[in-house]
Amino acid sequence: MSASDTNNRQAIKVTLVYLVIACFCALFGAVYELFSHEVYSFFMIYAFAFPLAGGALPFAAYALTGAEYPSAIARNLYHSGIATLTVGSIIRGVLAICGITNALSRLYWIAGAGFVTAGVAVGFIQRVLSRKSKG
Numbered sequence: 001m002s003a004s005d006t007n008n009r010q011a012i013k014v015t016l017v018y019l020v021i022a023c024f025c026a027l028f029g030a031v032y033e034l035f036s037h038e039v040y041s042f043f044m045i046y047a048f049a050f051p052l053a054g055g056a057l058p059f060a061a062y063a064l065t066g067a068e069y070p071s072a073i074a075r076n077l078y079h080s081g082i083a084t085l086t087v088g089s090i091i092r093g094v095l096a097i098c099g100i101t102n103a104l105s106r107l108y109w110i111a112g113a114g115f116v117t118a119g120v121a122v123g124f125i126q127r128v129l130s131r132k133s134k135g
Contacts, residue, residue: 011060011062015055015056015063041097044089044090078116081114088105092105
């Protein structure tokens with residue numbers, strides 16, 4: 001078994017995990033809004049989009065194309081960013097449904113975007129450095 005086969009299997013596994021998380025977020029949002037007395041929040045409704053578009057789609061692309069899989073530190077930073085954005089969206093939705101505003105909830109967007117950006121940057125830098133060392 002080659003390293004690309006292992007990376008392909010790992011990318012498929014990560015894709016499936018993100019799909020389960022996206023389904024859970026969609027179900028959670030639907031149930032929460034069912035009991036919210038007809039008060040809705042787009043943050044709650046679309047919380048599933050972060051793990052779907054930010055998690056499942058990129059890792060499905062890795063699995064389908066066989067592209068070079070990012071390092072563990074790049075993946076961990078990226079996963080932390082997607083998790084932060086997802087939780088931030090759910091918390092912002094809960095606060096909106098309750099009718100409460102909180103300036104600190106903006107920190108989720110900043111931290112999540114920072115983690116995602118750092119993960120992508122680390123992956124890009126490591127890819128460039130590995131290509132330079134190969135040839």
